[in-house]
Amino acid sequence: MTAWLLRHPDTLHPEDHSGLATIRAACPHLNAIADHVNAFAEILTGRHGHRLNAWITAVTADDQPDLHSFIAGLRRDHDAVLNGLTLPYSSGVVEGHVNRIKMIKRQMYGRANLDLLRKRVLLA
Incomplete structure (x- = not known):
């Protein structure tokens, strides 16, 4: 469901x-x-950040307790959420590189020194 x-x-x-x-x-x-x-989902996929406040108000007025914690999280970091839903910029590429480096670091744990880890990160 x-x-x-x-x-x-x-x-x-x-x-x-x-x-x-x-x-x-x-x-x-x-x-x-x-x-x-x-x-x-329409706000998220269409980058309609200007509709976010109206959506939050509608959910709060409709008294949906299942969505209250989600709304509290949106309100806690409202500016960042609004920018993420509005602006075309993304840190996805940077996060991908950080994820790759962390994976290599986990694979190399206890096996070699920092010089070999540095070479593997630069060559991979």
């Missing part, structure tokens, strides 16, 4: 569509959560 809610509706199989529709019809609370999740 979670996979049905978190996937784009266009990528669901027809039987998944019918299952999701049945579940949403049976539970109004889950239907409201699904609407909020879909709205946030």
